[in-house]
Amino acid sequence: MDKIIEEARIVYQERVLGQTFRLGLHSPEIVSAARPGQFVMVRVREGMDPLLRRPFSFSRIYPERGDFEILYRVVGRGSLLLSRLAPGEGLNLVGPLGNGFELPGKESAPLAFIAGGIGIAPLLELIARITSERGKKGAEGLRLFYGARCADELLPEDALRMPGLRVHFSTDDGSSGYKGRITRMFEEVLAEGEFRPCGIYSCGPLAMQHSVAKWALSTDTLAQLSMESLMACGIGACLGCALPASTPEDPGAERFVHVCEDGPIFLAGSIKWKNIPAQQTAPPTWPFN
Amino acid sequence: MEKHSGTTNRAPDLAVQLGPLRLKNPVMSASGTFGYGKEYASFLDLRRLGAVVVKGISLEPRAGNPPPRIVETPGGMMNAIGLENVGVEKFLSIKLPFLRELGVPVIVNIFGNTVDQYAEISARLDGAPGIAALEINVSCPNVKEGGMVFGTDPAMTEAVVRAVRGATSLPIITKLTPNVTSISETAKAAEGAGSDIISCINTLAAMAVDVFSRRPRLANVYGGLSGPAVKPVALRCVFEVCRAVKCPVIGIGGITSATDALEFLLVGARAVQVGTANFTNPAVMVEMIEGISRFLEVEGMGDLNSFIGSLDTSCLFPFAEDSCALVQSEMS
Numbered sequence: 001m002d003k004i005i006e007e008a009r010i011v012y013q014e015r016v017l018g019q020t021f022r023l024g025l026h027s028p029e030i031v032s033a034a035r036p037g038q039f040v041m042v043r044v045r046e047g048m049d050p051l052l053r054r055p056f057s058f059s060r061i062y063p064e065r066g067d068f069e070i071l072y073r074v075v076g077r078g079s080l081l082l083s084r085l086a087p088g089e090g091l092n093l094v095g096p097l098g099n100g101f102e103l104p105g106k107e108s109a110p111l112a113f114i115a116g117g118i119g120i121a122p123l124l125e126l127i128a129r130i131t132s133e134r135g136k137k138g139a140e141g142l143r144l145f146y147g148a149r150c151a152d153e154l155l156p157e158d159a160l161r162m163p164g165l166r167v168h169f170s171t172d173d174g175s176s177g178y179k180g181r182i183t184r185m186f187e188e189v190l191a192e193g194e195f196r197p198c199g200i201y202s203c204g205p206l207a208m209q210h211s212v213a214k215w216a217l218s219t220d221t222l223a224q225l226s227m228e229s230l231m232a233c234g235i236g237a238c239l240g241c242a243l244p245a246s247t248p249e250d251p252g253a254e255r256f257v258h259v260c261e262d263g264p265i266f267l268a269g270s271i272k273w274k275n276i277p278a279q280q281t282a283p284p285t286w287p288f289n
Numbered sequence: 290m291e292k293h294s295g296t297t298n299r300a301p302d303l304a305v306q307l308g309p310l311r312l313k314n315p316v317m318s319a320s321g322t323f324g325y326g327k328e329y330a331s332f333l334d335l336r337r338l339g340a341v342v343v344k345g346i347s348l349e350p351r352a353g354n355p356p357p358r359i360v361e362t363p364g365g366m367m368n369a370i371g372l373e374n375v376g377v378e379k380f381l382s383i384k385l386p387f388l389r390e391l392g393v394p395v396i397v398n399i400f401g402n403t404v405d406q407y408a409e410i411s412a413r414l415d416g417a418p419g420i421a422a423l424e425i426n427v428s429c430p431n432v433k434e435g436g437m438v439f440g441t442d443p444a445m446t447e448a449v450v451r452a453v454r455g456a457t458s459l460p461i462i463t464k465l466t467p468n469v470t471s472i473s474e475t476a477k478a479a480e481g482a483g484s485d486i487i488s489c490i491n492t493l494a495a496m497a498v499d500v501f502s503r504r505p506r507l508a509n510v511y512g513g514l515s516g517p518a519v520k521p522v523a524l525r526c527v528f529e530v531c532r533a534v535k536c537p538v539i540g541i542g543g544i545t546s547a548t549d550a551l552e553f554l555l556v557g558a559r560a561v562q563v564g565t566a567n568f569t570n571p572a573v574m575v576e577m578i579e580g581i582s583r584f585l586e587v588e589g590m591g592d593l594n595s596f597i598g599s600l601d602t603s604c605l606f607p608f609a610e611d612s613c614a615l616v617q618s619e620m621s
Contacts, residue, residue: 002331003331003332004331005332005570005571005572043570048364048516048517048566048569049363049364051362051364051365051366051517051568051569052361052366053569094332094571229356230357230359230361232565232568233322233328233567233568235571236324236328237323237328237329237568238359238368238370239344239353239358239370240359240368240370241359242353242354242355242356242370242373244355253352255352256356276356277356277508278502278504
């Protein structure tokens with residue numbers, strides 16, 4: 001189905017913990033075509049302020065109800081305005097957008113899911129889809145590596161309870177689970193020799209994604225990374241969400257892919273990591289203003 | 290203001306004539322915000338638009354600037370895309386056929402690094418079927434060479450327009466930058482060199498920095514500001530240019546609604562381009578066309594042309610004695 005504009009209705013809005021919220025939306029047309037890993041552009045309120053829509057990935061899709069959920073963290077004005085909306089209110093969406101995850105083929109192949117912070121969002125629907133397809137038996141060998149800055153930013157364990165899924169937690173400050181980066185924990189668990197994934201799905205901060213990509217490329221493991229970017233249009237028109245692309249047949253070529261249209265899911269090898277400039281997205285300024 | 294009191298049931302006539310270019314309504318996309326048209330095909334019927342102005346095209350493909358390329362601002366956004374495009378050959382073979390088959394008038398925005406390149410790309414597009422006009426971009430603030438360097442100097446603008454004029458018989462639109470001391474001077478230079486139509490404005494040169502990383506927020510350092518924030522500047526520029534030249538003018542800059550579009554028509558623009566608003570609402574141009582039509586119905590006008598340029602600057606102080614003379618002397 002084509003991407004469409006749909007006026008969705010808010011079904012629920014809950015604070016999960018800290019600055020993390022779950023927003024349930026009734027949006028039957030978009031839901032009927034939505035796949036894990038895709039996203040919607042949300043107009044957080046009517047009018048021209050804020051000017052741009054905000055991209056959010058589907059964290060859960062409920063086709064039978066015509067609903068989906070987005071899991072988001074309040075990081076700036078757009079998400080703050082979103083968090084103030086109440087059930088029953090309308091929300092204008094454009095979607096479903098982007099390519100979505102390629103689902104794993106082999107019935108019982110071991111898979112690793114790596115999430116950093118709010119990067120857990122698109123992986124939730126993906127894991128739910130895979131665990132339900134595999135059933136209780138085949139779900140062995142699914143592991144989620146889930147890290148955040150501190151315990152306050154980790155979803156509670158029962159939100160991640162899915163059949164057969166084993167979850168490894170880490171926090172930068174050690175307030176919950178392993179102390180340190182999730183990618184380091186991942187490599188340490190692998191070094192124990194019991195688990196060796198055939199495929200990786202990951203979403204999180206750029207530095208984490210880079211680390212996952214490096215590992216995947218060095219071990220020749222298929223990795224699908226859900227990348228994020230500031231976006232103006234979300235539909236491939238403005239070309240604002242560019243990422244340097246690798247061009248294997250011509251390594252010197254300068255070429256960009258666009259997160260909204262060519263992604264948001266990219267194979268580890270399709271991005272020219274060394275050409276990504278320093279992250280310049282400002283942290284929220286509201287604590288100071 | 291002309292008003293037809295005896296309203297009929299016929300829909301108001303929105304057709305406009307811009308020199309050699311006739312459009313069924315005055316609403317078209319602004320280059321760089323609408324891709325090559327197809328990106329929006331699932332949100333609106335492209336055939337309803339006055340025209341589609343496509344992303345700026347160069348002779349060779351261009352990769353564009355590194356990210357970050359966009360920043361949101363209060364009431365606007367900045368971009369530094371860097372004229373990423375597929376190049377003229379791929380445009381003709383892959384992008385144009387879709388629009389040509391739809392039958393919507395296609396205006397091709399062109400740019401080059403040298404005057405010769407402007408002429409060369411115009412000649413290449415001249416014979417291609419399905420192109421209604423060329424829009425010369427001498428106003429992009431985001432590339433080091435080409436673009437705005439031609440548009441900030443009236444003599445350079447003249448040279449580019451003359452070269453394009455010599456290379457094509459297609460209608461020529463020259464798109465002007467507001468980043469100059471006098472936009473009317475550039476407009477006059479473009480008109481004098483044979484531009485059939487003037488469009489303005491392109492984005493305003495701008496900048497944003499991040500106090501945490503202490504870095505510019507655009508990899509290109511500078512970007513172009515667009516959106517509702519620039520509309521008053523754009524309206525002033527369009528009004529000035531309309532008074533400075535005889536050729537038709539296309540108004541651009543922060544137009545997000547039917548009344549915004551009507552404001553530009555009121556000060557004399559014969560048509561408008563809609564840019565940033567397409568990002569907020571991909572169907573906005575069709576809503577705008579319907580809004581303009583409703584406005585004319587409500588105002589009892591059968592023909593949009595009777596509204597264009599009808600700004601009343603004669604008497605701002607109806608209760609003052611002899612105020613009109615004073616106002617008019619200030620305007621001229």
